[in-house]
Amino acid sequence: KPVAQFPPFFFFKQKTAYEISACLVGSEMCIRDRYMGDIIAHVLLAVYKSINRQNLCIITIAILYFTVGAGTMYYLCFNEGLRVFGVWMGFSSGLHSANIILLLMLYWYINFDKELQNIKDRLERDKLLHLE
Numbered sequence: 001k002p003v004a005q006f007p008p009f010f011f012f013k014q015k016t017a018y019e020i021s022a023c024l025v026g027s028e029m030c031i032r033d034r035y036m037g038d039i040i041a042h043v044l045l046a047v048y049k050s051i052n053r054q055n056l057c058i059i060t061i062a063i064l065y066f067t068v069g070a071g072t073m074y075y076l077c078f079n080e081g082l083r084v085f086g087v088w089m090g091f092s093s094g095l096h097s098a099n100i101i102l103l104l105m106l107y108w109y110i111n112f113d114k115e116l117q118n119i120k121d122r123l124e125r126d127k128l129l130h131l132e
Contacts, residue, residue, distance in 0.1 A: 037095040044102045051115040060105070061098040069094020 041061065048057035073090020076082045082089070 037092060037099060040099045041095060041102075044099060044106075047106065048102070050119060051110065052118075056105075057102060060101055061095075064098040064101060065094040067094075068097045 045054060045057050048054050069090050071090075072093040073087055076086030076089050080086060
């Protein structure tokens with residue numbers, strides 16, 4: 001009786017467990033790096049939210065995810081043949097490029113003295129800050 005063959009949704013040919021584990025090692029590295037990028041992105045979003053510019057942050061992340069991230073993902077998956085590793089590298093490149101741009105925007109375009117004064121005034125107005 002012949003063994004039923006499943007459609008190759010994830011793999012184009014059957015692979016051994018050793019071949020699959022070799023692919024997953026690279027993916028695990030990308031997943032770990034992506035978590036660090038997510039932590040940095042959340043901190044940056046909190047900073048932008050505290051100065052009332054969270055829309056700028058979200059738009060920047062979305063644009064860079066769809067341009068840099070998707071472009072890198074497509075190139076690595078289809079042109080270089082990296083498949084799953086290419087997907088994770090694409091996600092990571094989009095996220096890290098957004099973090100770099102957001103950090104540069106904070107450094108070049110934000111007047112920290114003015115923004116800190118605005119935060120202090122808002123906290124005093126809402127009676128959340130008690131300076132004695």
